[in-house]
Structure formats: structure tokens, C-alpha cells
Amino acid sequence: MAHTLRLKEHPYRHLIDTLDDGSIKFFNPHKINDLRYDKLPFSVRILLEAAIRNCDGFYIKEEDVQNILDWQRQQCKAEVPFSPARVLLQDFTGIPAMVDLAAMRDALAKHGVDPGLVNPKCPTDIIVDHLLQIDYSKWSMKNQELELIRNKERLQFFKWCSKAFKNVNVVPPDVGAVHQVNLEYLSKVVQLSDGWIYPDSVVGTDSHTTMINGLGILGWGVGGIESEAVMLGQPVSLSLPQVVGCKLVGSINPLTTSIDIVLGITKHLRQAGIAGRFVEFFGPGVSQLSVPDRTTIANMCPEYNATVSFFPVDHRLGVLRAEIKALTLLQVIEINLSSMVPYVSGPKRPQDRVAVNSMKEDFHSCLDEKVGFKGFHIAKEKQETRVPFLHGGQEYQLVHGSVVIAAVISCTNNCNPSVMLTAGLLAKRAVEAGLEVKPYIQTSLAPGSGMVTHYLNASGVLPYFSQLGFEVIGYGCATCVGNTAPLPEAVVDAIKQGDLVACGVLSGNRHFEGRLCDCLRANYLASPPLVVAYAIAGTVAIDFETEPLGVTPEGKKVFLRDVWPSREEVQETEEATIIASIFKDLRGRMEKGNTFWNNFECPDSVVFPWDLKSTYIRSPNFFNKLSKEMPVPQSVENAHVLLFLGDKVTTDHISPAGSIARVSAAAKYLLSKRLTPREFNSYGARRGNDAVMTRGTFASIKLQNRFVGKAGPKTLHIPSGQMMDVYEAADRYQRDGVHLIILAGKDYGSGSSRDWVAKGPYLLGVRAVIAESFEKLHKNQLLGMGIMPLQFLPGQNADALELSGKEKFTIILPENLGARQQLTVKTSTEKSFTVTALFDSQTDVICFQHGGLLRYVARTLL
Known part of the structure; x- marks a missing residue:
């Protein structure tokens, strides 16, 4: 970082300020005394501070600082560097990045150069969260045991990385998903290092890194290759962004969840055509959004191709700020929160929204449509096909629209406690009403972190999830990344026999065709309570207004409105269960790890001793025939x-x-x-x-x-x-x-x-x-x-x-x-x-x- 240079050489040393007794220093952009600074959007101010602090005349030049300061004229024209405070890796993308660095150490050693020179210069967190597979949908400890045994070679490599490389922190498995752990523990809002304070910022190799902007922390997703460059001291290069103001007005409907709000905002911004821009939220509607609501909204910006959706720090994060002056922005989009109604997304893409009250009609139209993003082209005479099959000694039937996978996932869009508690309270009421989920439906509950299990348990709803088949399967990405256990053979055979458009419903963020299971052609993203509702109904082809979720053993029809909890009940439950002790418990789990992880042995060496028999870890040939001189590119x-x-x-x-x-x-x-x-x-x-x-x-x-x-x-x-x-x-x-x-x-x-x-x-x-x-x-x-x-x-x-x-x-x-x-x-x-x-x-x-x-x-x- 630039402040590690001798201060007398720093071109912006005159901007240095101190706090309290002078032991804490920071670069104060206000001391520039330039009227242009007051007109900068808050997200651009973070870019400016980072450029000032890291201005070394090599990677970041004074010209770059001036271009950012001159944002109103230089936006979309100047290419500027950004040095984030930290790098975030999940293990899917983290392991190849670390394998590359290990291979780079080999390359240096072959040239007689100290391999120990290869270290991340930027603090790097690796969250081991993508190993989990759902082998047992109702036995979480067994899943965790298999996760650790199956991935022994990978885990040993990560353990070596945590010891061999400087500035690398490995968060062990069985703690939580990268998105949620980042929000709950790794984010600082303000970083303190070697007596200097500066804004927290991050780039991550996960598309959900943008969630962090809901905390007033600037961050976005990059490729593993770019992250490696940042780890090794190079800034990210980006076109100085145009910033779009998003003014939120109106009041939130009591039946509208944060997921409905985020999908509604996503629709508006996608239609606005704001690819590559920063979005900053302001207006009276912002104060109605909790911090989890904001992270939920910020999560979706990749879906409308914005770089970030930024919520400047305000009273909900403990710091007051001035309102955005819309005049400094070239474009302002106004969105009325009152217009938001419940939606799901599918059947193949997250951008294809379907209002819940139109779901039955939309699904049947998808059967008619030619094969495409919204169509399956099922002949009219085959749309009423019913295929009987046996499961557990009992006969059931599958039809077009039958739900066979239902996964409640609490990371990304659904890390918001309000929607998880809504789902839990709905499950409680459904069980008390005598409803159940058919046993052939593969149900699972994947908490984004141990905190989620804690508050679900504290609120008393976890047993009701379990009674409907939604057992905690472990901590890590599972259904979203295709780590789903095979469906029962009888179910797969029935789908194939009838050429059925069977469905998966999940509260995750990815559901491309074939991703959950290759025999499922229709997958829908839905909020956690709607996942539970569709699992109970057993079909997506249902009109919740006129058709019951199910019928009790006594013959009473139970509708969705009968079991949906009020917004007030959810808020009261959230206030009573989300307490500070939960976060302290998470900190302990991250720092202590688990017995299996702690007992892992790993090599004690500067270069990694590659096992030629390994089918998980191999030295890639990216550095073959590496010369000191730059080659001439060939046509x-x-x-x-x-x-x-x-x-x-x-x-x-x-x-x-x-x-x-x-x-x-x-x-x-x-x-x-x-x-x-x-x-x-x-x-x-x-x-x-x-x-x-x-x-x-x-x-x-x-x-x-x-x-x-x-x-x-x-x-x-x-x-x-x-x-x-x-x-x-x-x-x-x-x-x-x-x-x-x-x-x-x-x-x-x-x-x-x-x-x-x-x-x-x-x-x-x-x-x-x-x-x-x-x-x-x-x-x-x-x-x-x-x-x-x-x-x-x-x-x-x-x-x-x-x-x-x-x-x-x-x-x-x-x-x-x-x-x-x-x-x-x-x-x-x-x-x-x-x-x-x-x-x-x-x-x-x-x-x-x-x-x-x-x-x-x-x-x-x-």
C-alpha cells in the first residue's frame, strides 16, 4: 500500500490527517479543497480515497487521482485503477488461484529466484464452502463427514496455503457460505492496519460479492485471474463509471418480502439499460429498508449488468450522511416500492419473472411455447399426462409441473432473516394445520451460516421445518451449484416415461436449465416461504388464491393465506432472536475450526510437494517455457x-x-x-x-x-x-x-x-x-x-x-x-x-x- 512508502515521497502527504492522540492516521480527501469533490457520488469518493492512498507513481499515478476527481467530465472516458482493501475467494475459484500461485513458486525456483517472494500482498480470505454435497437430505452430520473425507486432498492443500503464504486466511468448512460469512464477520466497514484507517472495500471471485455494497462497502465480483493480480499487488482497472441514482419512494406492502422488492427493482433497472454503471440508492424509501434488505438488493446487480448497487452508510449503520444530490447524476430512476408484489423467477433464467398469482397460467403457456427460454413445446394431447410410480411402498403420480426438488437456501438473496423466519413460521402453521410434503420430493435446508440455524432454533421454527422434510444438510453451497443427490430412480423413470416437465424450486440465486438435475427442465427461484408452499402443494401449476395448499385428514381445505404469517409477527420474532451473541458464536467457530480440520496434517515447505497421483490437485502448465523477456505476439x-x-x-x-x-x-x-x-x-x-x-x-x-x-x-x-x-x-x-x-x-x-x-x-x-x-x-x-x-x-x-x-x-x-x-x-x-x-x-x-x-x-x- 502507498502509505508503506516514506511519507515524504507521497504526492498527497499534505492530505494526511490524524485521530485522537495522533496515533491513527488517514488520508482526508476533504482537504483537497476542490468543489468537484462535493459533487462526487459516494461510491466514486471511495475510488478517489483508494487512489490517493495508494498513489505510488507506478500502478497508480497522480493523473489517475485527477481523473477521478474530474468525474463529471471523465466518466465513461478515463480508465482508472482501484486497489481494494482485501480479496475474497470461495473454494471453487480459490483453489485454482492458490494452485496457480503454488505453480508460480515452482517457476521462480526453477529460475533460481526465491519462491517465497510469491505471496498475496493484499489480505486474502478463502472460505471453504463449496465442498458440500447432499448425499443425505435428512442427515446433516453424515453430509459433513463425507465432505471432509471426500475432499481430503483439497483440504490439505488449503491448510498448506494457510501456513505457507503470508496474508492468507482460510475459513474452514462447516462454517457457512462465502456470501454470508463475508457479511457477518469479514467486513469491517472501516479497516485499521498499521496505524492507518481507510474504507473497507473488496473484490471477490464470487458473483454475489456485490452484496457487500448494502453495508456501504464498495465491492464487486472479478474473475479468478483478476483476483490473482490484485492479490499480487496490482490494482483492478475499470472505466470510470457513470453513476445512476435510484430514488426509492412509497411504502412497502405488508405481504411483500424483501425478495419481491429485489426482483421488482431488478426488473426496473434491467429495463433501464444501465450495463457497466454504478447504482446509488437514495430517497425516502431507503429508510424503510433494513441492512439485510439492502444486501439482498445489492446482490442482484449482476442480473441487470450494473457493476455495483451501492447504499451509502446512514443511520442504520451508525453513521449519518447527507442526502445524494440528484443534480450530480446524469440519470435518476425512481421506483415506487408500493408497486411490488410477490414474484418467482423461471423456468430457466433469473430475469424471467412471473407474478405468483399468474404462475399457473404462465406455466401452462410455457408448455405450449416452442423450445426456448420460456418454452418446452409439449403437444396439447400430452399436457395432461399422468405417470404413476411407487415410492416407499405407496403409489403417487407425477404430472407436468410436479415439484420434485425443493431447497430452502439462506445465502445471497435469502440471507435476510425476515424471509427465513417467514418460511419457518409458515412451516409451523402448516404442520399445525395438518399439512405435509410428499416424501418423494427431495427437500433440504441449507443455512448460509451457523447464525441462521441459531436463530431458527431460538425462534422455535426449526422442528417444523424438519417435520416437513426440510432438514439442515450442512453449511455450504449445495443445490445452487448442482451438488444435489440423485433423485429416487422411480421418480427419474416416471419423468422420462412421461417426458414430463418436472420442476425444482429453490430460494437460491442460480437455476439455469440442467443445473439442479439433468432430468429437470423447469426450475424456479422463489423466496423461502414460497419454496415451502410449493413443496406442500407438490406442483407449481397452482393458483394460491383459488386452490388450497392441501387438505387436512379431516377434509378441511387449507389455503396459503391461512398459514402466511403477518409482517408484524415476523418482525417481532426477528427482534427477539437476532442478537449479538450469535455473531460471537460464529467468530469462535471460524477461529477454532472443527476437530477434523484441526487434525489435518499438511506439508511444511515453501514450495508445494505435488502428488503426481492426485486427481484433485495438479500443477498446471501455465508457466511452461517462461522466459524473462516479453515474447512478440504472433498473428x-x-x-x-x-x-x-x-x-x-x-x-x-x-x-x-x-x-x-x-x-x-x-x-x-x-x-x-x-x-x-x-x-x-x-x-x-x-x-x-x-x-x-x-x-x-x-x-x-x-x-x-x-x-x-x-x-x-x-x-x-x-x-x-x-x-x-x-x-x-x-x-x-x-x-x-x-x-x-x-x-x-x-x-x-x-x-x-x-x-x-x-x-x-x-x-x-x-x-x-x-x-x-x-x-x-x-x-x-x-x-x-x-x-x-x-x-x-x-x-x-x-x-x-x-x-x-x-x-x-x-x-x-x-x-x-x-x-x-x-x-x-x-x-x-x-x-x-x-x-x-x-x-x-x-x-x-x-x-x-x-x-x-x-x-x-x-x-x-x-
Whole structure:
């Protein structure tokens, strides 16, 4: 950090102020005495303070500080650096990042340089929360035991990291989900380090990092590659953002949950077209929102492509602030909270909202619609199909819309205690009314942290969750990331027999088609109480106003309105159970760990002793043939198209996180290592093994490749005309020395952040991706691995240019490559067209010329 320099060399030393007796120092931007400062949005002020404090003349220059101060004229023009106070990693993305740093230590050692130089310079927290799998939906301790045994190699590696690297804190498993632990424990609002105070800020390798903005802490999600650069002392580069003011007015409807509010706000902001901007909330409606409400709203900003949704610190966080002056903002959006009504999202995408009172009608229209984001194209005569099956010796029936997975998850949108308590009180009333959940429905309760279990237990609702089948399955991400136990065979057989559109309902934040279970075509995101309600009903095709949730043994019809608790009852319960002692208990669990974790032995060495037999942890070849000199980037010549893709290709399509299919290229590799299918685990669990992850790249069963007539992880090997696994085709191309590119449509790389969406294509030999548009985070990830993100000119795409994808492509690189430069692409059919190279700054160009961020950082250390 800049304040570690000698103060007499710091260009902004005149802004240093002290507190109390002078032992605590800080940089005070108010002392700039510039009228422009008073007109800065609060989020931009945090960028300015960080730039002032870290101004070292190298990574951050005085020019950068002046550009931020001149925000009104420089927004959307200047590229500025930001050095966050800390980095947050969850284990899915954390393990490949730490594997890369361990491999970088090897590379330095081979060149005779002290490997101990490789350490995160920025404090880094790793939360081990993505290991949990639901093997037993009603036996949480058994799940936890299997989690620790199944992931022994990974946990030993994390334990080594916590000892071998400086500035690394590992939060052990069985504590909670990264999003919630970050909010409850790791966030400081104000950081204190070596006698200096400064605003807390964070970048994290989790798409839900943005929740932190609800606490007045600036933070957003980045790729694993970018996070590694920040860990090693480099700032994040971003275009100085335009800030949109969101004025909240009106009063909240008593029946509206925080989830309904967040979905309503998400809809408004998505329609406003605010991609890449900061959103700041203000207005009289803000005071009605609790801190959990704000984090819930802030969580959703990736869904409407904003960078952050920021709530400046106010009285609810103990500090008063002035109201935002809307005149300083170019755009103000007003949202009336009174207009919010209960919604769910689905059946395939979070942005497709459905009002709960229209759910039955909407689902039936989805059956009629052609196959797409909202359609399944089920013939009219087959929409009334009923398939009987036996479960536990009793006969049941499945129909279109039957719920077979119902998961109450309390992280991200649902870390808000009010919605969890609403669900618990609803469960209590339902049980008391004599209602139950059918036993074949796979139900689970995944608390985001131990705090949730604590307050559910203290409020007395936990036993009622249990009676409906919602048992605590452990602490960590499970259903959202595809770590769901297989459904009963009889249920799967019935779904397949009737070609049924069966459903999953979860209170998580991710539900793309095929993610929960490959036999489920419809998945809905809903608030926790609605998950419980749909589980009791057993179907999503229900009108809660006119149809009962169920019928009691005495024949009495029970409607949702009969068991839904009042807002006042929920608030009283929350006030009585959410107390400070819960947070102290969490702190103890994090610091002490558990017996299994504490007993783990790990190597005591500066470089990691790789086990060549390990199928979880492997040293990647990112640093092969690393030289001290920067290489000269070569043009792409006579490249074949590995994949010809359409619009909305998500990171789930590029690098799936769920189970490893038995017929996949990754499965073939694991079988060759003498593992059985039961030992495959998930792609997410094996992110520390490049051999698995390369074979898992583009392995999604829902991948739509225009070279192939149906969905699946296949492609055309153009020279031979054969269809084969994507990995096998890429391997064959690489053995033949053939360059590869990818053609795609709009919004390439949308979805959760994960580094293997760029590392995988890099190892497959992909040199460039040509698309109509990119999700910004993914574009940065491609650059971070030395892959060129190239954009068709406006109005052009593969179809407009009449590209078949079977041509050979040559991309000419000029000697002096610059930011946003246009390049010429020539094809073997003598057709040529122009694309824009999405290098936003000269820093991007330098990174690309070095072959990506990892090689750049390693070369810098050399």
C-alpha cells in the first residue's frame, strides 16, 4: 500500500490527517479543497480515497487521482485503477488461484529466484464452502463427514496455503457460505492496519460479492485471474463509471418480502439499460429498508449488468450522511416500492419473472411455447399426462409441473432473516394445520451460516421445518451449484416415461436449465416461504388464491393465506432472536475450526510437494517455457473454428460446475485413473486439476453448437468431418499445430464468474473469440489468459457476413497494437471483415503481449 512508502515521497502527504492522540492516521480527501469533490457520488469518493492512498507513481499515478476527481467530465472516458482493501475467494475459484500461485513458486525456483517472494500482498480470505454435497437430505452430520473425507486432498492443500503464504486466511468448512460469512464477520466497514484507517472495500471471485455494497462497502465480483493480480499487488482497472441514482419512494406492502422488492427493482433497472454503471440508492424509501434488505438488493446487480448497487452508510449503520444530490447524476430512476408484489423467477433464467398469482397460467403457456427460454413445446394431447410410480411402498403420480426438488437456501438473496423466519413460521402453521410434503420430493435446508440455524432454533421454527422434510444438510453451497443427490430412480423413470416437465424450486440465486438435475427442465427461484408452499402443494401449476395448499385428514381445505404469517409477527420474532451473541458464536467457530480440520496434517515447505497421483490437485502448465523477456505476439493464421455458438452462452455452458457425466471426456480421464463414477465428484470440486477442467470445458449438456444438430458437448472436427467431444477435437487440432478460434453471438460469457471459462479455452488452444458482444467480466478473463476478445462491428455477425464457420480464419496483428484497435480478419474463402479488439487500455495490451496476467506477474517477479 502507498502509505508503506516514506511519507515524504507521497504526492498527497499534505492530505494526511490524524485521530485522537495522533496515533491513527488517514488520508482526508476533504482537504483537497476542490468543489468537484462535493459533487462526487459516494461510491466514486471511495475510488478517489483508494487512489490517493495508494498513489505510488507506478500502478497508480497522480493523473489517475485527477481523473477521478474530474468525474463529471471523465466518466465513461478515463480508465482508472482501484486497489481494494482485501480479496475474497470461495473454494471453487480459490483453489485454482492458490494452485496457480503454488505453480508460480515452482517457476521462480526453477529460475533460481526465491519462491517465497510469491505471496498475496493484499489480505486474502478463502472460505471453504463449496465442498458440500447432499448425499443425505435428512442427515446433516453424515453430509459433513463425507465432505471432509471426500475432499481430503483439497483440504490439505488449503491448510498448506494457510501456513505457507503470508496474508492468507482460510475459513474452514462447516462454517457457512462465502456470501454470508463475508457479511457477518469479514467486513469491517472501516479497516485499521498499521496505524492507518481507510474504507473497507473488496473484490471477490464470487458473483454475489456485490452484496457487500448494502453495508456501504464498495465491492464487486472479478474473475479468478483478476483476483490473482490484485492479490499480487496490482490494482483492478475499470472505466470510470457513470453513476445512476435510484430514488426509492412509497411504502412497502405488508405481504411483500424483501425478495419481491429485489426482483421488482431488478426488473426496473434491467429495463433501464444501465450495463457497466454504478447504482446509488437514495430517497425516502431507503429508510424503510433494513441492512439485510439492502444486501439482498445489492446482490442482484449482476442480473441487470450494473457493476455495483451501492447504499451509502446512514443511520442504520451508525453513521449519518447527507442526502445524494440528484443534480450530480446524469440519470435518476425512481421506483415506487408500493408497486411490488410477490414474484418467482423461471423456468430457466433469473430475469424471467412471473407474478405468483399468474404462475399457473404462465406455466401452462410455457408448455405450449416452442423450445426456448420460456418454452418446452409439449403437444396439447400430452399436457395432461399422468405417470404413476411407487415410492416407499405407496403409489403417487407425477404430472407436468410436479415439484420434485425443493431447497430452502439462506445465502445471497435469502440471507435476510425476515424471509427465513417467514418460511419457518409458515412451516409451523402448516404442520399445525395438518399439512405435509410428499416424501418423494427431495427437500433440504441449507443455512448460509451457523447464525441462521441459531436463530431458527431460538425462534422455535426449526422442528417444523424438519417435520416437513426440510432438514439442515450442512453449511455450504449445495443445490445452487448442482451438488444435489440423485433423485429416487422411480421418480427419474416416471419423468422420462412421461417426458414430463418436472420442476425444482429453490430460494437460491442460480437455476439455469440442467443445473439442479439433468432430468429437470423447469426450475424456479422463489423466496423461502414460497419454496415451502410449493413443496406442500407438490406442483407449481397452482393458483394460491383459488386452490388450497392441501387438505387436512379431516377434509378441511387449507389455503396459503391461512398459514402466511403477518409482517408484524415476523418482525417481532426477528427482534427477539437476532442478537449479538450469535455473531460471537460464529467468530469462535471460524477461529477454532472443527476437530477434523484441526487434525489435518499438511506439508511444511515453501514450495508445494505435488502428488503426481492426485486427481484433485495438479500443477498446471501455465508457466511452461517462461522466459524473462516479453515474447512478440504472433498473428492467428489459418485457424479453424472450434465452436460456432449463438447468443447468451453462459459461463455454465463454458465451464459447468455440476456433476461429471459418465460419458464425458473428464469421466474418461478419471476412469483411466481407476476412479469409479461414485468418486468423480463435481467439476467445481476438481478445479485444482487442469486435466479434468480442460476436458470439462464446453462440457455442458445444454451447449448449443451450430455445428451439431442437438444440445450437447460435441463439435465438428472440420478437417475430418467427424463429430466428437470438444476436448478430443481440440486435442487433435493442437497435435496437428492448428490455431483455434470461437464464433459467438450476443452476451458471450454471461453468468457466474469463474476463471476456468478462460483457462479452459486457453488450454484447448483457443487464440481468439469473435462475438457480437461480451459480458465485461468474461472479456477481462479472456484477456487475462492471453485470448483476444474480438467484437463484430455494429450490425454485423456471423450470419450477416454469411460465415459457415467451416472456413479458415487469419487475424493479422499489427506491430503497434493499441487499445480498441480494429483488426482485419481474412478467411480461406477470400472474404474479409473488420473486428474491434476489446483492449480497453494499454495495460490490457501489455497483459495480452505477455501471454496473460499470470505470465506477466511471474515475469515481473523474475
